[in-house]
Amino acid sequence: MTTTTLNHDEAHHHDMPTGWRRWLFSTNHKDIGTLYLLFALAMLFIGGASAMLIRLELFQPGIQLLDPDLYNNLVTNHALIMIFGAVMPAAAGLANWMIPMMIGAPDMALPRMNNLSFWILPAAATMLILSFVVPFFPGGGTQINTGWTLYPPLSVQVGMSMDFLIFAIHLLGISSVLASINIIVTLLNMRAPGMTLMNMPMFCWTWLVTAFLLILVVPVLAGGVTMLLFDRHFGTSFFDAAGGGDPVLFQHLFWFFGHPEVYILLLPSIGVLSHVIPAFSRKPLFGYKSMVGAMLTVATIGMVVWAHHQYTIGMSLGAVTYFMIGTILISIPVGLMIFNFIATMWRGAMTFETPMLFAVAIVLMFTFGGLSGVMLAVVPADMQYHDSMFVVAHFHYVLMPGAVFGLFAGVFYWLPKWTGHMYDETLGKIFFWTNVIGFNITFFPQHFLGLAGMPRRIVDYNMMFTEFNVISSIGAIIFGLSHLLLLYIVIKTIRGGKKAESRAWEGAKGLEWELDSPPAFHTWTVAPQIK
Amino acid sequence: MNKSGSGENRNRRTTLLLSGLVVGMFGFGFALVPLYDLFCEVTGTQSLSQRKINPADLQVVKQVESDRLVTVKFDATVNPNLPWDFQAATRSMRVHPGKTYEVNFVARNRSGDAATGQAIPSVAPWQATPYFSKLECFCFNKQTLDGNQQTDMPLRFMVSPDLPADIQSLTLSYSFMRLKASKNKTDLSKLLPQIARQSATENTLPNR
Numbered sequence: 001m002t003t004t005t006l007n008h009d010e011a012h013h014h015d016m017p018t019g020w021r022r023w024l025f026s027t028n029h030k031d032i033g034t035l036y037l038l039f040a041l042a043m044l045f046i047g048g049a050s051a052m053l054i055r056l057e058l059f060q061p062g063i064q065l066l067d068p069d070l071y072n073n074l075v076t077n078h079a080l081i082m083i084f085g086a087v088m089p090a091a092a093g094l095a096n097w098m099i100p101m102m103i104g105a106p107d108m109a110l111p112r113m114n115n116l117s118f119w120i121l122p123a124a125a126t127m128l129i130l131s132f133v134v135p136f137f138p139g140g141g142t143q144i145n146t147g148w149t150l151y152p153p154l155s156v157q158v159g160m161s162m163d164f165l166i167f168a169i170h171l172l173g174i175s176s177v178l179a180s181i182n183i184i185v186t187l188l189n190m191r192a193p194g195m196t197l198m199n200m201p202m203f204c205w206t207w208l209v210t211a212f213l214l215i216l217v218v219p220v221l222a223g224g225v226t227m228l229l230f231d232r233h234f235g236t237s238f239f240d241a242a243g244g245g246d247p248v249l250f251q252h253l254f255w256f257f258g259h260p261e262v263y264i265l266l267l268p269s270i271g272v273l274s275h276v277i278p279a280f281s282r283k284p285l286f287g288y289k290s291m292v293g294a295m296l297t298v299a300t301i302g303m304v305v306w307a308h309h310q311y312t313i314g315m316s317l318g319a320v321t322y323f324m325i326g327t328i329l330i331s332i333p334v335g336l337m338i339f340n341f342i343a344t345m346w347r348g349a350m351t352f353e354t355p356m357l358f359a360v361a362i363v364l365m366f367t368f369g370g371l372s373g374v375m376l377a378v379v380p381a382d383m384q385y386h387d388s389m390f391v392v393a394h395f396h397y398v399l400m401p402g403a404v405f406g407l408f409a410g411v412f413y414w415l416p417k418w419t420g421h422m423y424d425e426t427l428g429k430i431f432f433w434t435n436v437i438g439f440n441i442t443f444f445p446q447h448f449l450g451l452a453g454m455p456r457r458i459v460d461y462n463m464m465f466t467e468f469n470v471i472s473s474i475g476a477i478i479f480g481l482s483h484l485l486l487l488y489i490v491i492k493t494i495r496g497g498k499k500a501e502s503r504a505w506e507g508a509k510g511l512e513w514e515l516d517s518p519p520a521f522h523t524w525t526v527a528p529q530i531k
Numbered sequence: 532m533n534k535s536g537s538g539e540n541r542n543r544r545t546t547l548l549l550s551g552l553v554v555g556m557f558g559f560g561f562a563l564v565p566l567y568d569l570f571c572e573v574t575g576t577q578s579l580s581q582r583k584i585n586p587a588d589l590q591v592v593k594q595v596e597s598d599r600l601v602t603v604k605f606d607a608t609v610n611p612n613l614p615w616d617f618q619a620a621t622r623s624m625r626v627h628p629g630k631t632y633e634v635n636f637v638a639r640n641r642s643g644d645a646a647t648g649q650a651i652p653s654v655a656p657w658q659a660t661p662y663f664s665k666l667e668c669f670c671f672n673k674q675t676l677d678g679n680q681q682t683d684m685p686l687r688f689m690v691s692p693d694l695p696a697d698i699q700s701l702t703l704s705y706s707f708m709r710l711k712a713s714k715n716k717t718d719l720s721k722l723l724p725q726i727a728r729q730s731a732t733e734n735t736l737p738n739r
Contacts (some may be wrong), residue, residue, distance in 0.1 A: 109542045181549045189541045219553050223560025239563060242610040242708045249567050253560060314657055316575075460559075 025113035029096045033120050036093030043085030050078040055476035058469050064317045071459035072145035077132045079148035084172045090407045091268035092179050095207045097448045101512040102201045104192030104528040109185040117178035124171035130165035152239040156231050166225045173222045180211035194530030206271030209299050213264050215256040224253030255306035269406020276409050281348025282507040285338040294333035311382045320379045327377035354428035358409035362401045369397030390450025396443045416504035418517035421497030427489050434482035436441035441475025595629035596692050606704040609738040613709040614642040628692040643678040650705045659701040662691040
């Protein structure tokens, strides 16, 4: 026990750097978590701006604002910034903040690597933004008009901006692989005495699986884009039929990464839900073990069904049947998670603060996205829906509720813990309703557009699609602007507000709520005993 | 954790293991290049028609369906690595299933140097592939054109009477690619004729 006080003194005397050094050289998991979250917030607005331009262009048929290549460049840019710049760093930010506090560890296992994995991100983001900007300059080459999937042969032919993008993907990959290694090492080795894997908080479980998925698939994507780089500059023919290669190979490499990526984006939010729903239902999580099992099943099957993104490439009947059945099978464990959440809410003493509102919205709307996913998994149906706006509606229904709303729920749930202030509940609720209503107005009509035959990734459309596109664009304006309110709420909460207690929510359980709000710079320097 | 020494060792071991996994998966990405070809070859998963060809079946004379007409369109493209012009002399024709027809493609070498190319056929819609048989085709062999030479390339074909009734039109497309003693990993002069032969046998009459 004497060591405890010593540790505390040390901590406060020479381990709390100030000014820019505090952030640039930070090895503190809380500071790095904050950096991740702020970075993600900035990227959310950049990616959101490109989405606004896309919807403005689609407000009316014909070509108003953007020429076709620029339109497709924006589509590419929007996807990559949102996935790699906003959602993944935000999830990593939550992991950095919460995992050590939840498992009673003083910090992440590899604090310096933690610093590196964050500070690679601004460089990667710069490269990513350059890849969008470069074609506007003389000699900058053509725009990246491939979409985020970067399929060759087109991606071999576009200008030098593709090289910026390839290196940006390398950097982003390195960053997330380093973060994943760190998280796994922390979770396996740094848990407080008495905390076994099977009574670890669910958010930690989801991140353990996510990190393993990242380690397994991100290097394959890195390999794929490296081959792309070689094909572009070094005369190889990995993807060039004229040299004995196969462009379809890239699609396999890409989706070998791309499909598990869906679960990488989804699972951390499932983890957040597993804390938010019990807290506001005032009941323990229903079916912890089945939840872990379901998650492992999803991750395992999710690794081997990637080609359902490629039904139209001309696979044999046997192959498409396998990928179809595998994909539909995933809906069983995912359905089990949803039922667990509903069972947790069942007869609970529920209250509907902002995090809980988002949680309920996820359970409803993610299920909806899952249903359209089962439609798309069915081969004969997918032959019609492929590359239509129906697909766009589907994956936004999966990724917005599944990933982003989960992150919003997490931010509102833990914001009092991080800042020590309660956020403004009224503003939070206004944000929720504008956000969710705006989201549904934007994306629901896109189902109808897709079923009626409107293709995705095309700047212009037939007159007969005008009405639904107008509705969708109006929704997008509401949806987009609502995020300014999020920014305002976050800033306001950081600057002040009602003082948060250490257990900010009445029903909240877990080690993180035993610490002060905001927690000290170093926490759990002596590990808590888990009974 | 209080046992700092052993904890740090454990962290190092786990980190190394995971880093090994990362390097392994990066390698796996590259290993997929040959594995993918191997997988497709072994399982035949890329060949849309699962039918095996019985050579004797090719000799069987089928009834000509004189009251049925199918549109066959011809399409010709050249890969940019070959400086040739390549066109179908006949763009489109109406054929009776079961009857043999002959059409010409015209190739001209735009450059002054001799070059060797290989034409790769494909049929759209792919469901029609096994019912389109090429009895004689310039794509069965590699073709060499001297500088500025122009030549006719004949194709004799038949559409099988077994062609499903809902297919009223099909397109045969050729892309010509250059064959050269390649510096690349794959020896094209072997590979391309092999692909062409494969699709040639695939495209023969179905075994019914």
